[in-house]
Amino acid sequence: MRFVHTADWQLGMTRRYLGARPAKEAGGPTGEAQARFAGARLDAVRALGRIADDAGAAFVLVCGDVFESNLVGPDVVARACEALASFRTPVLLLPGNHDPADAACVLRRPDFARRCPPHVTVLDTPGVHEVAPGVEVVAAPWRSKHPLTDLVGEQLAALSPAPRGTLRVLAGHGELDVLDPDDDEPARIRRDGVLAALRDGRVHYVALGDRHSAWADAVDDRIRHAGTPEVTDFDEVDPGHVLVVDLDEHAARVRTETVGRWRFVRHDAALDTDDDLDALDVWLAARPDKERTAVRLVLRGTLSLRQRTRLDDLLAGHGHAYASVEVLEPHSDLATVPDDADLDALDLHGFAADAAAELFAAAAPEQGDAEARDALRLLHRLVTP
Ligand SMILES: [Mn+2]
Structure with a gap:
Protein backbone atom coordinates (compact mmCIF):
# COMPACT_ATOMS: atom_id res chain seq x y z
CA MET A 1 0.00 0.00 0.00
CA ARG A 2 1.46 3.31 -1.09
CA PHE A 3 0.53 6.75 0.19
CA VAL A 4 1.99 10.25 0.39
CA HIS A 5 2.71 11.72 3.82
CA THR A 6 2.85 15.51 4.07
CA ALA A 7 1.97 18.24 6.59
CA ASP A 8 2.26 21.90 7.47
CA TRP A 9 1.26 23.46 4.18
CA GLN A 10 0.54 26.65 6.19
CA LEU A 11 -1.43 28.15 3.31
CA GLY A 12 -2.03 31.85 3.91
CA MET A 13 1.24 32.28 5.81
CA THR A 14 2.66 35.81 5.69
CA ARG A 15 6.17 36.94 6.49
CA ARG A 16 6.95 40.50 7.59
CA TYR A 17 10.39 40.49 5.93
CA LEU A 18 8.84 39.54 2.58
CA GLY A 19 6.76 42.71 2.73
CA ALA A 20 3.51 41.25 4.05
CA ARG A 21 2.84 44.74 5.42
CA PRO A 22 3.97 47.88 3.63
CA ALA A 23 7.42 48.86 4.83
CA LYS A 24 7.75 52.33 6.29
CA GLU A 25 11.17 53.09 4.89
CA ALA A 26 11.58 53.98 1.25
CA GLY A 27 13.06 51.11 -0.75
CA GLY A 28 11.73 48.54 1.71
CA PRO A 29 9.86 45.39 0.65
CA THR A 30 6.93 46.06 -1.66
CA GLY A 31 4.98 42.89 -1.01
CA GLU A 32 5.72 41.25 -4.34
CA ALA A 33 7.99 38.70 -2.62
CA GLN A 34 5.16 37.86 -0.23
CA ALA A 35 2.82 37.26 -3.17
CA ARG A 36 5.38 35.00 -4.86
CA PHE A 37 5.95 33.12 -1.58
CA ALA A 38 2.20 32.47 -1.28
CA GLY A 39 2.21 31.25 -4.89
CA ALA A 40 5.17 28.96 -4.17
CA ARG A 41 3.31 27.24 -1.32
CA LEU A 42 0.48 26.45 -3.76
CA ASP A 43 3.00 25.29 -6.38
CA ALA A 44 4.46 22.88 -3.79
CA VAL A 45 0.97 21.50 -3.12
CA ARG A 46 0.33 20.98 -6.84
CA ALA A 47 3.76 19.35 -7.23
CA LEU A 48 3.11 16.85 -4.44
CA GLY A 49 -0.28 16.10 -5.99
CA ARG A 50 1.46 15.20 -9.25
CA ILE A 51 3.92 13.00 -7.34
CA ALA A 52 1.01 11.18 -5.67
CA ASP A 53 -0.82 10.76 -9.00
CA ASP A 54 2.30 9.50 -10.80
CA ALA A 55 3.17 7.11 -7.96
CA GLY A 56 -0.33 5.63 -7.94
CA ALA A 57 -0.71 6.50 -4.26
CA ALA A 58 -3.87 5.35 -2.48
CA PHE A 59 -4.17 8.75 -0.78
CA VAL A 60 -2.37 11.90 0.29
CA LEU A 61 -2.39 12.36 4.06
CA VAL A 62 -1.88 15.94 5.28
CA CYS A 63 -1.06 15.83 8.98
CA GLY A 64 -2.28 19.21 10.16
CA ASP A 65 -1.78 22.92 9.52
CA VAL A 66 -3.16 22.84 6.02
CA PHE A 67 -3.95 26.49 6.64
CA GLU A 68 -1.90 29.01 8.59
CA SER A 69 -4.97 29.98 10.59
CA ASN A 70 -8.72 29.46 10.84
CA LEU A 71 -8.97 33.17 9.96
CA VAL A 72 -7.39 32.99 6.47
CA GLY A 73 -9.26 34.95 3.81
CA PRO A 74 -11.66 33.44 1.26
CA ASP A 75 -9.03 33.99 -1.45
CA VAL A 76 -6.60 31.66 0.35
CA VAL A 77 -9.37 29.05 0.74
CA ALA A 78 -10.43 29.32 -2.91
CA ARG A 79 -6.87 28.92 -4.22
CA ALA A 80 -6.23 25.96 -1.89
CA CYS A 81 -9.35 24.25 -3.25
CA GLU A 82 -8.21 24.95 -6.83
CA ALA A 83 -4.83 23.33 -6.07
CA LEU A 84 -6.55 20.31 -4.45
CA ALA A 85 -8.79 19.97 -7.50
CA SER A 86 -5.68 19.35 -9.61
CA PHE A 87 -5.09 16.00 -7.77
CA ARG A 88 -6.57 12.72 -8.96
CA THR A 89 -5.49 11.03 -5.71
CA PRO A 90 -7.86 11.19 -2.70
CA VAL A 91 -6.71 13.67 -0.03
CA LEU A 92 -7.17 13.48 3.74
CA LEU A 93 -6.84 16.73 5.71
CA LEU A 94 -6.20 16.61 9.47
CA PRO A 95 -6.85 19.75 11.59
CA GLY A 96 -3.64 20.81 13.40
CA ASN A 97 -2.81 23.50 15.93
CA HIS A 98 -3.07 26.28 13.32
CA ASP A 99 -6.43 25.11 11.95
CA PRO A 100 -8.03 23.20 14.87
CA ALA A 101 -11.48 21.66 14.52
CA ASP A 102 -13.16 24.23 16.76
CA ALA A 103 -16.30 26.24 15.96
CA ALA A 104 -14.33 28.53 13.62
CA CYS A 105 -12.44 25.75 11.78
CA VAL A 106 -11.60 26.84 8.24
CA LEU A 107 -12.01 23.22 7.05
CA ARG A 108 -15.68 23.42 8.10
CA ARG A 109 -16.36 26.92 6.77
CA PRO A 110 -19.06 27.30 4.11
CA ASP A 111 -16.59 28.82 1.63
CA PHE A 112 -14.34 25.75 2.01
CA ALA A 113 -17.22 23.24 1.90
CA ARG A 114 -18.64 24.87 -1.24
CA ARG A 115 -15.37 24.64 -3.19
CA CYS A 116 -13.80 21.54 -1.64
CA PRO A 117 -13.41 18.84 -4.36
CA PRO A 118 -15.23 15.54 -3.71
CA HIS A 119 -12.01 13.52 -3.39
CA VAL A 120 -11.00 15.53 -0.29
CA THR A 121 -11.98 14.31 3.20
CA VAL A 122 -11.55 16.35 6.38
CA LEU A 123 -10.48 14.16 9.31
CA ASP A 124 -12.12 16.38 11.94
CA THR A 125 -13.62 13.38 13.78
CA PRO A 126 -11.17 11.47 15.99
CA GLY A 127 -10.91 7.73 15.55
CA VAL A 128 -10.74 5.08 12.84
CA HIS A 129 -11.66 6.00 9.25
CA GLU A 130 -11.70 3.32 6.56
CA VAL A 131 -10.14 5.10 3.57
CA ALA A 132 -9.82 2.12 1.19
CA PRO A 133 -10.57 -1.60 1.45
CA GLY A 134 -8.18 -2.95 4.09
CA VAL A 135 -6.72 0.48 4.87
CA GLU A 136 -7.62 2.50 7.95
CA VAL A 137 -6.45 5.93 9.02
CA VAL A 138 -6.71 6.69 12.72
CA ALA A 139 -7.21 10.43 13.10
CA ALA A 140 -6.04 12.46 16.09
CA PRO A 141 -7.23 15.95 15.06
CA TRP A 142 -6.68 19.03 17.18
CA ARG A 143 -10.05 20.23 18.44
CA SER A 144 -8.73 23.37 20.15
CA LYS A 145 -5.55 25.43 20.15
CA HIS A 146 -4.52 24.14 23.57
CA PRO A 147 -5.31 20.46 24.09
CA LEU A 148 -4.70 19.16 27.60
CA THR A 149 -3.79 15.60 26.61
CA ASP A 150 -1.56 13.62 24.26
CA LEU A 151 -4.10 13.31 21.43
CA VAL A 152 -2.11 10.59 19.65
CA GLY A 153 -1.71 8.56 22.85
CA GLU A 154 -5.45 8.87 23.46
CA GLN A 155 -6.21 7.30 20.06
CA LEU A 156 -3.62 4.55 20.44
CA ALA A 157 -4.97 3.60 23.87
CA ALA A 158 -8.44 3.02 22.40
CA LEU A 159 -7.18 0.62 19.69
CA SER A 160 -6.88 -3.17 19.54
CA PRO A 161 -4.36 -4.74 17.17
CA ALA A 162 -5.43 -4.25 13.55
CA PRO A 163 -7.38 -7.17 12.01
CA ARG A 164 -5.27 -9.46 9.80
CA GLY A 165 -4.95 -7.98 6.33
CA THR A 166 -5.73 -4.43 7.47
CA LEU A 167 -3.08 -1.71 7.38
CA ARG A 168 -3.42 1.17 9.82
CA VAL A 169 -1.84 4.61 9.60
CA LEU A 170 -2.12 7.01 12.50
CA ALA A 171 -2.43 10.69 11.56
CA GLY A 172 -1.31 13.06 14.30
CA HIS A 173 0.03 16.54 14.84
CA GLY A 174 2.44 17.73 17.49
CA GLU A 175 5.89 17.32 18.91
CA LEU A 176 7.16 14.06 20.40
CA ASP A 177 8.38 14.28 23.99
CA VAL A 178 11.86 13.15 22.92
CA LEU A 179 12.15 16.05 20.46
CA ASP A 180 11.08 18.74 22.87
CA PRO A 181 11.34 17.58 26.47
CA ASP A 182 9.04 20.20 27.96
CA ASP A 183 7.37 18.79 31.04
CA ASP A 184 4.81 21.60 31.27
CA GLU A 185 3.24 20.80 27.90
CA PRO A 186 0.43 18.24 28.41
CA ALA A 187 -0.10 17.71 24.66
CA ARG A 188 3.39 16.26 24.00
CA ILE A 189 3.15 12.94 22.16
CA ARG A 190 4.59 10.16 24.33
CA ARG A 191 7.04 8.27 22.15
CA ASP A 192 7.04 5.15 24.37
CA GLY A 193 3.31 4.74 23.73
CA VAL A 194 3.79 5.12 19.98
CA LEU A 195 6.61 2.55 19.89
CA ALA A 196 4.43 0.08 21.85
CA ALA A 197 1.51 0.52 19.43
CA LEU A 198 3.79 -0.19 16.46
CA ARG A 199 5.26 -3.23 18.22
CA ASP A 200 1.92 -4.88 18.95
CA GLY A 201 0.38 -4.07 15.54
CA ARG A 202 -2.27 -1.55 16.61
CA VAL A 203 -0.85 0.73 13.91
CA HIS A 204 1.76 0.22 11.17
CA TYR A 205 2.89 3.81 10.57
CA VAL A 206 2.62 7.03 12.59
CA ALA A 207 2.39 10.05 10.29
CA LEU A 208 3.03 13.31 12.11
CA GLY A 209 2.91 17.00 11.35
CA ASP A 210 3.99 20.12 13.24
CA ARG A 211 7.75 19.86 12.93
CA HIS A 212 8.63 21.67 9.72
CA SER A 213 11.76 19.60 9.09
CA ALA A 214 11.63 16.01 7.85
CA TRP A 215 12.45 13.57 10.65
CA ALA A 216 12.42 9.82 11.33
CA ASP A 217 12.61 8.11 14.70
CA ALA A 218 15.94 6.36 15.29
CA VAL A 219 14.38 3.31 16.97
CA ASP A 220 11.45 2.80 14.60
CA ASP A 221 11.52 4.76 11.36
CA ARG A 222 7.79 4.23 10.90
CA ILE A 223 7.39 7.27 13.21
CA ARG A 224 7.91 10.24 10.91
CA HIS A 225 7.51 13.95 10.45
CA ALA A 226 7.16 14.86 6.79
CA GLY A 227 8.16 18.49 7.33
CA THR A 228 6.70 21.40 5.41
CA PRO A 229 6.73 21.07 1.59
CA GLU A 230 7.94 24.68 1.27
CA VAL A 231 10.23 26.33 3.83
CA THR A 232 8.58 28.59 6.42
CA ASP A 233 11.41 29.71 8.68
CA PHE A 234 15.17 30.11 9.09
CA ASP A 235 15.59 27.42 11.75
CA GLU A 236 14.27 24.51 9.68
CA VAL A 237 16.79 21.74 9.06
CA ASP A 238 15.28 19.83 6.17
CA PRO A 239 12.15 21.45 4.73
CA GLY A 240 10.78 21.21 1.20
CA HIS A 241 9.97 17.50 0.99
CA VAL A 242 7.11 15.04 0.89
CA LEU A 243 7.33 11.35 1.75
CA VAL A 244 6.15 8.55 -0.55
CA VAL A 245 5.54 5.60 1.76
CA ASP A 246 5.27 1.92 0.75
CA LEU A 247 3.76 0.13 3.73
CA ASP A 248 3.11 -3.45 4.76
CA GLU A 249 2.49 -5.06 8.16
CA HIS A 250 6.17 -5.19 8.99
CA ALA A 251 7.96 -2.22 7.47
CA ALA A 252 7.77 1.08 5.64
CA ARG A 253 9.94 1.93 2.67
CA VAL A 254 10.04 5.70 2.43
CA ARG A 255 11.15 7.76 -0.55
CA THR A 256 11.76 11.47 -0.03
CA GLU A 257 10.72 13.79 -2.87
CA THR A 258 11.65 17.46 -3.00
CA VAL A 259 8.94 19.94 -3.95
CA GLY A 260 10.07 23.16 -2.20
CA ARG A 261 11.93 25.77 -4.23
CA TRP A 262 12.53 28.58 -1.75
MN1 LIG B 1 2.81 23.74 11.43
Whole structure:
Protein backbone atom coordinates (compact mmCIF):
# COMPACT_ATOMS: atom_id res chain seq x y z
CA MET A 1 0.00 0.00 0.00
CA ARG A 2 1.46 3.31 -1.09
CA PHE A 3 0.53 6.75 0.19
CA VAL A 4 1.99 10.25 0.39
CA HIS A 5 2.71 11.72 3.82
CA THR A 6 2.85 15.51 4.07
CA ALA A 7 1.97 18.24 6.59
CA ASP A 8 2.26 21.90 7.47
CA TRP A 9 1.26 23.46 4.18
CA GLN A 10 0.54 26.65 6.19
CA LEU A 11 -1.43 28.15 3.31
CA GLY A 12 -2.03 31.85 3.91
CA MET A 13 1.24 32.28 5.81
CA THR A 14 2.66 35.81 5.69
CA ARG A 15 6.17 36.94 6.49
CA ARG A 16 6.95 40.50 7.59
CA TYR A 17 10.39 40.49 5.93
CA LEU A 18 8.84 39.54 2.58
CA GLY A 19 6.76 42.71 2.73
CA ALA A 20 3.51 41.25 4.05
CA ARG A 21 2.84 44.74 5.42
CA PRO A 22 3.97 47.88 3.63
CA ALA A 23 7.42 48.86 4.83
CA LYS A 24 7.75 52.33 6.29
CA GLU A 25 11.17 53.09 4.89
CA ALA A 26 11.58 53.98 1.25
CA GLY A 27 13.06 51.11 -0.75
CA GLY A 28 11.73 48.54 1.71
CA PRO A 29 9.86 45.39 0.65
CA THR A 30 6.93 46.06 -1.66
CA GLY A 31 4.98 42.89 -1.01
CA GLU A 32 5.72 41.25 -4.34
CA ALA A 33 7.99 38.70 -2.62
CA GLN A 34 5.16 37.86 -0.23
CA ALA A 35 2.82 37.26 -3.17
CA ARG A 36 5.38 35.00 -4.86
CA PHE A 37 5.95 33.12 -1.58
CA ALA A 38 2.20 32.47 -1.28
CA GLY A 39 2.21 31.25 -4.89
CA ALA A 40 5.17 28.96 -4.17
CA ARG A 41 3.31 27.24 -1.32
CA LEU A 42 0.48 26.45 -3.76
CA ASP A 43 3.00 25.29 -6.38
CA ALA A 44 4.46 22.88 -3.79
CA VAL A 45 0.97 21.50 -3.12
CA ARG A 46 0.33 20.98 -6.84
CA ALA A 47 3.76 19.35 -7.23
CA LEU A 48 3.11 16.85 -4.44
CA GLY A 49 -0.28 16.10 -5.99
CA ARG A 50 1.46 15.20 -9.25
CA ILE A 51 3.92 13.00 -7.34
CA ALA A 52 1.01 11.18 -5.67
CA ASP A 53 -0.82 10.76 -9.00
CA ASP A 54 2.30 9.50 -10.80
CA ALA A 55 3.17 7.11 -7.96
CA GLY A 56 -0.33 5.63 -7.94
CA ALA A 57 -0.71 6.50 -4.26
CA ALA A 58 -3.87 5.35 -2.48
CA PHE A 59 -4.17 8.75 -0.78
CA VAL A 60 -2.37 11.90 0.29
CA LEU A 61 -2.39 12.36 4.06
CA VAL A 62 -1.88 15.94 5.28
CA CYS A 63 -1.06 15.83 8.98
CA GLY A 64 -2.28 19.21 10.16
CA ASP A 65 -1.78 22.92 9.52
CA VAL A 66 -3.16 22.84 6.02
CA PHE A 67 -3.95 26.49 6.64
CA GLU A 68 -1.90 29.01 8.59
CA SER A 69 -4.97 29.98 10.59
CA ASN A 70 -8.72 29.46 10.84
CA LEU A 71 -8.97 33.17 9.96
CA VAL A 72 -7.39 32.99 6.47
CA GLY A 73 -9.26 34.95 3.81
CA PRO A 74 -11.66 33.44 1.26
CA ASP A 75 -9.03 33.99 -1.45
CA VAL A 76 -6.60 31.66 0.35
CA VAL A 77 -9.37 29.05 0.74
CA ALA A 78 -10.43 29.32 -2.91
CA ARG A 79 -6.87 28.92 -4.22
CA ALA A 80 -6.23 25.96 -1.89
CA CYS A 81 -9.35 24.25 -3.25
CA GLU A 82 -8.21 24.95 -6.83
CA ALA A 83 -4.83 23.33 -6.07
CA LEU A 84 -6.55 20.31 -4.45
CA ALA A 85 -8.79 19.97 -7.50
CA SER A 86 -5.68 19.35 -9.61
CA PHE A 87 -5.09 16.00 -7.77
CA ARG A 88 -6.57 12.72 -8.96
CA THR A 89 -5.49 11.03 -5.71
CA PRO A 90 -7.86 11.19 -2.70
CA VAL A 91 -6.71 13.67 -0.03
CA LEU A 92 -7.17 13.48 3.74
CA LEU A 93 -6.84 16.73 5.71
CA LEU A 94 -6.20 16.61 9.47
CA PRO A 95 -6.85 19.75 11.59
CA GLY A 96 -3.64 20.81 13.40
CA ASN A 97 -2.81 23.50 15.93
CA HIS A 98 -3.07 26.28 13.32
CA ASP A 99 -6.43 25.11 11.95
CA PRO A 100 -8.03 23.20 14.87
CA ALA A 101 -11.48 21.66 14.52
CA ASP A 102 -13.16 24.23 16.76
CA ALA A 103 -16.30 26.24 15.96
CA ALA A 104 -14.33 28.53 13.62
CA CYS A 105 -12.44 25.75 11.78
CA VAL A 106 -11.60 26.84 8.24
CA LEU A 107 -12.01 23.22 7.05
CA ARG A 108 -15.68 23.42 8.10
CA ARG A 109 -16.36 26.92 6.77
CA PRO A 110 -19.06 27.30 4.11
CA ASP A 111 -16.59 28.82 1.63
CA PHE A 112 -14.34 25.75 2.01
CA ALA A 113 -17.22 23.24 1.90
CA ARG A 114 -18.64 24.87 -1.24
CA ARG A 115 -15.37 24.64 -3.19
CA CYS A 116 -13.80 21.54 -1.64
CA PRO A 117 -13.41 18.84 -4.36
CA PRO A 118 -15.23 15.54 -3.71
CA HIS A 119 -12.01 13.52 -3.39
CA VAL A 120 -11.00 15.53 -0.29
CA THR A 121 -11.98 14.31 3.20
CA VAL A 122 -11.55 16.35 6.38
CA LEU A 123 -10.48 14.16 9.31
CA ASP A 124 -12.12 16.38 11.94
CA THR A 125 -13.62 13.38 13.78
CA PRO A 126 -11.17 11.47 15.99
CA GLY A 127 -10.91 7.73 15.55
CA VAL A 128 -10.74 5.08 12.84
CA HIS A 129 -11.66 6.00 9.25
CA GLU A 130 -11.70 3.32 6.56
CA VAL A 131 -10.14 5.10 3.57
CA ALA A 132 -9.82 2.12 1.19
CA PRO A 133 -10.57 -1.60 1.45
CA GLY A 134 -8.18 -2.95 4.09
CA VAL A 135 -6.72 0.48 4.87
CA GLU A 136 -7.62 2.50 7.95
CA VAL A 137 -6.45 5.93 9.02
CA VAL A 138 -6.71 6.69 12.72
CA ALA A 139 -7.21 10.43 13.10
CA ALA A 140 -6.04 12.46 16.09
CA PRO A 141 -7.23 15.95 15.06
CA TRP A 142 -6.68 19.03 17.18
CA ARG A 143 -10.05 20.23 18.44
CA SER A 144 -8.73 23.37 20.15
CA LYS A 145 -5.55 25.43 20.15
CA HIS A 146 -4.52 24.14 23.57
CA PRO A 147 -5.31 20.46 24.09
CA LEU A 148 -4.70 19.16 27.60
CA THR A 149 -3.79 15.60 26.61
CA ASP A 150 -1.56 13.62 24.26
CA LEU A 151 -4.10 13.31 21.43
CA VAL A 152 -2.11 10.59 19.65
CA GLY A 153 -1.71 8.56 22.85
CA GLU A 154 -5.45 8.87 23.46
CA GLN A 155 -6.21 7.30 20.06
CA LEU A 156 -3.62 4.55 20.44
CA ALA A 157 -4.97 3.60 23.87
CA ALA A 158 -8.44 3.02 22.40
CA LEU A 159 -7.18 0.62 19.69
CA SER A 160 -6.88 -3.17 19.54
CA PRO A 161 -4.36 -4.74 17.17
CA ALA A 162 -5.43 -4.25 13.55
CA PRO A 163 -7.38 -7.17 12.01
CA ARG A 164 -5.27 -9.46 9.80
CA GLY A 165 -4.95 -7.98 6.33
CA THR A 166 -5.73 -4.43 7.47
CA LEU A 167 -3.08 -1.71 7.38
CA ARG A 168 -3.42 1.17 9.82
CA VAL A 169 -1.84 4.61 9.60
CA LEU A 170 -2.12 7.01 12.50
CA ALA A 171 -2.43 10.69 11.56
CA GLY A 172 -1.31 13.06 14.30
CA HIS A 173 0.03 16.54 14.84
CA GLY A 174 2.44 17.73 17.49
CA GLU A 175 5.89 17.32 18.91
CA LEU A 176 7.16 14.06 20.40
CA ASP A 177 8.38 14.28 23.99
CA VAL A 178 11.86 13.15 22.92
CA LEU A 179 12.15 16.05 20.46
CA ASP A 180 11.08 18.74 22.87
CA PRO A 181 11.34 17.58 26.47
CA ASP A 182 9.04 20.20 27.96
CA ASP A 183 7.37 18.79 31.04
CA ASP A 184 4.81 21.60 31.27
CA GLU A 185 3.24 20.80 27.90
CA PRO A 186 0.43 18.24 28.41
CA ALA A 187 -0.10 17.71 24.66
CA ARG A 188 3.39 16.26 24.00
CA ILE A 189 3.15 12.94 22.16
CA ARG A 190 4.59 10.16 24.33
CA ARG A 191 7.04 8.27 22.15
CA ASP A 192 7.04 5.15 24.37
CA GLY A 193 3.31 4.74 23.73
CA VAL A 194 3.79 5.12 19.98
CA LEU A 195 6.61 2.55 19.89
CA ALA A 196 4.43 0.08 21.85
CA ALA A 197 1.51 0.52 19.43
CA LEU A 198 3.79 -0.19 16.46
CA ARG A 199 5.26 -3.23 18.22
CA ASP A 200 1.92 -4.88 18.95
CA GLY A 201 0.38 -4.07 15.54
CA ARG A 202 -2.27 -1.55 16.61
CA VAL A 203 -0.85 0.73 13.91
CA HIS A 204 1.76 0.22 11.17
CA TYR A 205 2.89 3.81 10.57
CA VAL A 206 2.62 7.03 12.59
CA ALA A 207 2.39 10.05 10.29
CA LEU A 208 3.03 13.31 12.11
CA GLY A 209 2.91 17.00 11.35
CA ASP A 210 3.99 20.12 13.24
CA ARG A 211 7.75 19.86 12.93
CA HIS A 212 8.63 21.67 9.72
CA SER A 213 11.76 19.60 9.09
CA ALA A 214 11.63 16.01 7.85
CA TRP A 215 12.45 13.57 10.65
CA ALA A 216 12.42 9.82 11.33
CA ASP A 217 12.61 8.11 14.70
CA ALA A 218 15.94 6.36 15.29
CA VAL A 219 14.38 3.31 16.97
CA ASP A 220 11.45 2.80 14.60
CA ASP A 221 11.52 4.76 11.36
CA ARG A 222 7.79 4.23 10.90
CA ILE A 223 7.39 7.27 13.21
CA ARG A 224 7.91 10.24 10.91
CA HIS A 225 7.51 13.95 10.45
CA ALA A 226 7.16 14.86 6.79
CA GLY A 227 8.16 18.49 7.33
CA THR A 228 6.70 21.40 5.41
CA PRO A 229 6.73 21.07 1.59
CA GLU A 230 7.94 24.68 1.27
CA VAL A 231 10.23 26.33 3.83
CA THR A 232 8.58 28.59 6.42
CA ASP A 233 11.41 29.71 8.68
CA PHE A 234 15.17 30.11 9.09
CA ASP A 235 15.59 27.42 11.75
CA GLU A 236 14.27 24.51 9.68
CA VAL A 237 16.79 21.74 9.06
CA ASP A 238 15.28 19.83 6.17
CA PRO A 239 12.15 21.45 4.73
CA GLY A 240 10.78 21.21 1.20
CA HIS A 241 9.97 17.50 0.99
CA VAL A 242 7.11 15.04 0.89
CA LEU A 243 7.33 11.35 1.75
CA VAL A 244 6.15 8.55 -0.55
CA VAL A 245 5.54 5.60 1.76
CA ASP A 246 5.27 1.92 0.75
CA LEU A 247 3.76 0.13 3.73
CA ASP A 248 3.11 -3.45 4.76
CA GLU A 249 2.49 -5.06 8.16
CA HIS A 250 6.17 -5.19 8.99
CA ALA A 251 7.96 -2.22 7.47
CA ALA A 252 7.77 1.08 5.64
CA ARG A 253 9.94 1.93 2.67
CA VAL A 254 10.04 5.70 2.43
CA ARG A 255 11.15 7.76 -0.55
CA THR A 256 11.76 11.47 -0.03
CA GLU A 257 10.72 13.79 -2.87
CA THR A 258 11.65 17.46 -3.00
CA VAL A 259 8.94 19.94 -3.95
CA GLY A 260 10.07 23.16 -2.20
CA ARG A 261 11.93 25.77 -4.23
CA TRP A 262 12.53 28.58 -1.75
CA ARG A 263 15.45 28.92 0.65
CA PHE A 264 15.66 30.73 3.97
CA VAL A 265 19.33 31.21 4.83
CA ARG A 266 21.00 32.60 7.91
CA HIS A 267 24.54 33.91 7.48
CA ASP A 268 26.90 35.07 10.22
CA ALA A 269 29.67 37.48 9.31
CA ALA A 270 32.38 39.36 11.20
CA LEU A 271 32.78 42.85 9.72
CA ASP A 272 35.84 44.84 10.75
CA THR A 273 37.69 45.56 7.52
CA ASP A 274 37.09 46.33 3.85
CA ASP A 275 38.15 42.74 3.10
CA ASP A 276 35.30 41.55 5.34
CA LEU A 277 32.88 43.73 3.38
CA ASP A 278 34.28 42.34 0.12
CA ALA A 279 33.67 38.80 1.39
CA LEU A 280 30.06 39.60 2.32
CA ASP A 281 29.54 41.19 -1.09
CA VAL A 282 30.92 38.08 -2.81
CA TRP A 283 28.81 35.76 -0.67
CA LEU A 284 25.62 37.68 -1.47
CA ALA A 285 26.51 37.86 -5.17
CA ALA A 286 27.22 34.13 -5.44
CA ARG A 287 23.99 32.63 -4.12
CA PRO A 288 21.66 31.05 -6.69
CA ASP A 289 17.91 31.67 -7.04
CA LYS A 290 18.04 35.01 -5.24
CA GLU A 291 14.43 35.88 -6.05
CA ARG A 292 13.39 32.78 -4.09
CA THR A 293 15.84 33.28 -1.21
CA ALA A 294 15.38 35.17 2.04
CA VAL A 295 18.64 35.99 3.84
CA ARG A 296 18.97 36.83 7.49
CA LEU A 297 22.36 38.28 8.44
CA VAL A 298 23.92 38.27 11.86
CA LEU A 299 26.72 40.87 11.77
CA ARG A 300 29.39 41.51 14.35
CA GLY A 301 32.29 43.92 14.39
CA THR A 302 33.28 47.58 14.20
CA LEU A 303 33.11 49.70 11.08
CA SER A 304 34.06 53.28 10.32
CA LEU A 305 31.44 55.68 8.95
CA ARG A 306 32.71 55.15 5.43
CA GLN A 307 32.58 51.37 5.80
CA ARG A 308 29.14 51.53 7.34
CA THR A 309 27.86 53.54 4.38
CA ARG A 310 29.42 50.96 2.09
CA LEU A 311 27.65 48.18 4.00
CA ASP A 312 24.30 49.97 3.78
CA ASP A 313 24.73 50.44 0.02
CA LEU A 314 25.83 46.84 -0.44
CA LEU A 315 22.81 45.45 1.45
CA ALA A 316 20.38 47.71 -0.36
CA GLY A 317 21.85 46.73 -3.74
CA HIS A 318 21.61 42.98 -3.14
CA GLY A 319 18.25 43.42 -1.44
CA HIS A 320 16.69 44.34 -4.77
CA ALA A 321 17.64 40.96 -6.25
CA TYR A 322 16.71 38.82 -3.24
CA ALA A 323 13.27 38.05 -1.84
CA SER A 324 14.62 39.58 1.36
CA VAL A 325 17.90 40.59 2.95
CA GLU A 326 17.65 41.69 6.55
CA VAL A 327 20.02 42.15 9.46
CA LEU A 328 18.84 40.29 12.55
CA GLU A 329 19.33 43.17 14.97
CA PRO A 330 18.85 41.38 18.31
CA HIS A 331 21.64 38.92 17.48
CA SER A 332 23.93 41.36 15.69
CA ASP A 333 26.55 43.48 17.38
CA LEU A 334 27.80 45.97 14.86
CA ALA A 335 29.35 49.22 16.06
CA THR A 336 30.01 52.24 13.88
CA VAL A 337 33.01 54.12 15.19
CA PRO A 338 34.17 57.17 13.21
CA ASP A 339 37.86 57.40 12.44
CA ASP A 340 40.01 60.40 11.48
CA ALA A 341 39.57 59.67 7.77
CA ASP A 342 35.81 59.97 8.28
CA LEU A 343 36.21 63.42 9.84
CA ASP A 344 38.47 64.58 7.00
CA ALA A 345 36.08 63.19 4.41
CA LEU A 346 33.27 65.35 5.73
CA ASP A 347 35.23 68.44 4.69
CA LEU A 348 33.10 70.79 6.76
CA HIS A 349 33.73 74.41 7.71
CA GLY A 350 32.54 76.88 10.32
CA PHE A 351 29.79 75.91 12.72
CA ALA A 352 29.11 72.65 10.82
CA ALA A 353 32.71 71.55 11.43
CA ASP A 354 32.35 72.47 15.11
CA ALA A 355 29.15 70.42 15.39
CA ALA A 356 30.80 67.46 13.66
CA ALA A 357 33.81 67.66 15.99
CA GLU A 358 31.45 67.64 18.97
CA LEU A 359 29.61 64.58 17.59
CA PHE A 360 32.93 62.80 16.95
CA ALA A 361 33.96 63.36 20.56
CA ALA A 362 30.63 62.03 21.83
CA ALA A 363 30.76 59.04 19.42
CA ALA A 364 34.20 57.89 20.51
CA PRO A 365 34.27 54.30 21.80
CA GLU A 366 34.91 55.40 25.38
CA GLN A 367 31.87 57.76 25.28
CA GLY A 368 29.62 55.29 23.46
CA ASP A 369 26.91 57.81 22.52
CA ALA A 370 24.71 55.85 20.08
CA GLU A 371 22.69 58.92 19.07
CA ALA A 372 25.87 60.81 18.18
CA ARG A 373 26.97 57.85 16.01
CA ASP A 374 23.60 57.75 14.23
CA ALA A 375 23.80 61.51 13.66
CA LEU A 376 27.30 61.12 12.22
CA ARG A 377 26.19 58.27 9.93
CA LEU A 378 23.45 60.52 8.61
CA LEU A 379 25.82 63.46 8.25
CA HIS A 380 28.33 61.25 6.44
CA ARG A 381 25.64 59.99 4.07
CA LEU A 382 24.43 63.53 3.34
CA VAL A 383 27.76 65.25 2.67
CA THR A 384 29.96 62.56 1.08
CA PRO A 385 29.53 61.75 -2.60
MN1 LIG B 1 2.81 23.74 11.43
